[in-house]
Each structure stands twice: as structure tokens, then as C-alpha cells.
Amino acid sequence: MPELPEVETVCRGLAKVVLGQRISSVLVRHRMLRIPVPPTLEKKLRGRVITHIKRRAKYIIMNLDNDQSAIWHLGMSGSMTIAKNQKPVEKHDHIIFKAGKNTVTFNDPRRFGLVTMDTTKHLARNKLFRHLGPEPLEKNFSAEYLARKLKGKKIAIKLAIMDQKTVVGVGNIYASEALFHAKIDPRRKAGSLKAPEIRTLVNAIRKVLRQAIAAGGSSLRDYVQASGELGYFQHKWAVYDKKGNACPRCVCSPEQTGGIKRIIQGGRATFYCPVKQH
DNA sequence: AGACGTACCTGACCGC
DNA sequence: TGCGGTCAGGTACGTC
Numbered sequence: 001m002p003e004l005p006e007v008e009t010v011c012r013g014l015a016k017v018v019l020g021q022r023i024s025s026v027l028v029r030h031r032m033l034r035i036p037v038p039p040t041l042e043k044k045l046r047g048r049v050i051t052h053i054k055r056r057a058k059y060i061i062m063n064l065d066n067d068q069s070a071i072w073h074l075g076m077s078g079s080m081t082i083a084k085n086q087k088p089v090e091k092h093d094h095i096i097f098k099a100g101k102n103t104v105t106f107n108d109p110r111r112f113g114l115v116t117m118d119t120t121k122h123l124a125r126n127k128l129f130r131h132l133g134p135e136p137l138e139k140n141f142s143a144e145y146l147a148r149k150l151k152g153k154k155i156a157i158k159l160a161i162m163d164q165k166t167v168v169g170v171g172n173i174y175a176s177e178a179l180f181h182a183k184i185d186p187r188r189k190a191g192s193l194k195a196p197e198i199r200t201l202v203n204a205i206r207k208v209l210r211q212a213i214a215a216g217g218s219s220l221r222d223y224v225q226a227s228g229e230l231g232y233f234q235h236k237w238a239v240y241d242k243k244g245n246a247c248p249r250c251v252c253s254p255e256q257t258g259g260i261k262r263i264i265q266g267g268r269a270t271f272y273c274p275v276k277q278h
Numbered sequence: 279a280g281a282c283g284t285a286c287c288t289g290a291c292c293g294c
Numbered sequence: 295t296g297c298g299g300t301c302a303g304g305t306a307c308g309t310c
Contacts (some may be wrong), residue, residue, distance in 0.1 A: 034286075034287095075287095076287090076289075077287085077289085109288050109289065110286085110289085111287055134292085154280080155281065155282090267283075
């Protein structure tokens with residue numbers, strides 16, 4: 001599930017509980033994630049206090065009091081769970097650590113996720129972060145920036161905004177959602193967008209991400225009492241996974257037009273309204 | 279350089 | 295019930 005809003009929600013949930021806490025134990029049950037879990041992970045985490053937790057793109061960064069940082073990524077199927085009392089170990093629980101009185105579990109069936117370590121001051125130069133574009137919710141992701149970035153590009157606009165070098169955090173769901181709100185056809189060549197369309201798109205990306213974060217935040221209130229699983233919240237998509245349906249405020253009849261369309265771009269499903277998006 | 283395609287991995291679901 | 299095929303929210307890398 002994790003795109004930017006989910007990762008942000010996981011980050012906030014973790015911060016609430018483990019920030020300032022000391023890690024007393026670390027168990028790694030499976031070392032072959034997207035990249036191997038560093039052999040020194042346990043040693044570098046155990047006994048350390050978590051001093052900061054933040055998100056960069058879809059990565060979670062935990063700063064420790066030894067100038068080291070743990071870098072987490074949830075991949076396609078990863079999750080983090082917090083429990084006051086350690087629950088039974090489940091299949092695909094790869095990393096389990098205790099911070100203060102809580103136990104945090106990283107579970108990832110497909111193992112596209114990762115955890116690694118780096119020196120905190122070297123983070124920006126880390127291979128995982130070096131090529132990343134701006135954060136979509138920060139000021140440097142502007143219409144002017146995006147126009148410059150898209151200029152002359154022949155790839156479809158949907159693929160362009162999913163490219164983490166263009167802007168980070170926009171995954172397959174929010175790419176479709178943002179383009180729907182901006183009324184832009186996902187198949188358009190990125191370089192063909194006019195300045196006003198780019199401005200609208202920047203605002204639409206911001207809007208769908210902010211709304212999703214807000215939805216996640218509201219589901220966080222009772223997170224420990226509930227399942228303890230962070231970042232998995234109900235959300236209403238306008239077009240994603242809605243093939244054949246009427247889109248919100250639909251002006252056409254889906255019986256005649258076929259409603260929301262599903263196509264494949266770059267091997268991934270794209271959903272859009274052929275009537276509203278041009 | 280940019281545009282593609284493919285690979286990594288497990289599980290859920292669907293039709294036969 | 296079993297089996298094969300397809301699909302899934304991400305990213306890196308190889309090839310043209």
C-alpha cells in the first residue's frame with residue numbers, strides 16, 4: 001500500500017511511540033530483503049536512543065544517538081506494527097525490535113522493502129537518496145520547476161510524475177488520482193503540457209496527497225488500541241480501481257461511455273475518465 | 279540521455 | 295480441491 005501518505009502516517013505513528021526511546025533488543029528473522037540487511041544492524045541499533053524520525057520520499061529515517069541512522073522502506077507490501085505486549089511472531093515478520101515498552105515489527109511478504117544503516121551526516125549522499133527529486137509538499141516543487149523538468153519529455157505524463165527523479169512520493173494510485181483532479185489525460189506526452197495545466201497538476205498532486213495524509217492521520221488516533229498496524233487506512237479513490245464506474249460528479253452516463261477506463265502504462269494499471277481528462 | 283522492458287517476491291483471486 | 299494464469303500500492307538495472 002505504501003505511497004507517500006501511508007509512509008508519512010507510519011512515520012507519525014512511530015514517532016508518537018518510539019521517539020526518545022531506547023532500543024533494547026533487535027531480532028532479524030530474514031536478511032534477504034530488497035538489499036541484504038546489514039550484518040551490523042543489530043549491533044548498531046541495540047542500546048541506542050531514537051532521536052528523530054522523519055520521512056524522505058517513501059523512506060522512513062530514524063536518527064540514533066550514535067550518529068547513525070536506520071533507513072526503512074516498505075516496498076509494495078511492507079508494514080510496521082506497534083504493540084505494547086509482544087504478539088506472536090507471524091510469517092514475514094522480518095525485523096522485530098523493542099523500543100522503550102513497545103515492540104515494533106517490520107513485516108513484508110514480498111520483500112521489496114528494505115532496512116539499512118548510514119551515517120546521519122552522509123544521508124543526503126546515500127545511493128538511495130542521491131537521485132531523488134523534490135518533496136511534493138515542499139515549496140521547491142513548484143509549477144516552474146515541474147515545467148522545466150517536463151520540457152521536451154516524450155514519456156506519458158503519468159509515468160513522468162511517478163518518476164522519483166521528477167518528484168518523490170507519487171505512486172501508482174496517487175498518479176491516477178492527481179491526473180483525474182487536474183483533468184489531464186494520463187497518456188499525454190509530458191512535454192506537451194501547457195503552463196496552466198502544469199500549475200493545476202502541481203496543485204492536484206499536493207491536494208490528493210494532503211487529503212490522504214489527513215485521512216491517515218485521523219485513523220491514527222487509536223492506533224495502539226486497534227490493530228497496531230500503521231498506515232493502512234480507508235480511503236475513497238475517485239478513479240483508482242474504479243473501472244466502469246461513474247467518476248465523482250460524473251456528467252456522462254457510464255452505460256454509454258463505459259465509465260472510468262483502465263489502461264496499462266509502463267506495465268502498471270492507470271485509471272482515468274475519458275470524458276473529463278484531456 | 280532518455281525511453282522502455284524486466285526482474286525481484288509472495289499471496290490473493292479467478293476460471294476451468 | 296487443485297492448477298495455472300494474472301494481478302498487486304516500488305525500485306533498480308540492463309538494453310537499445
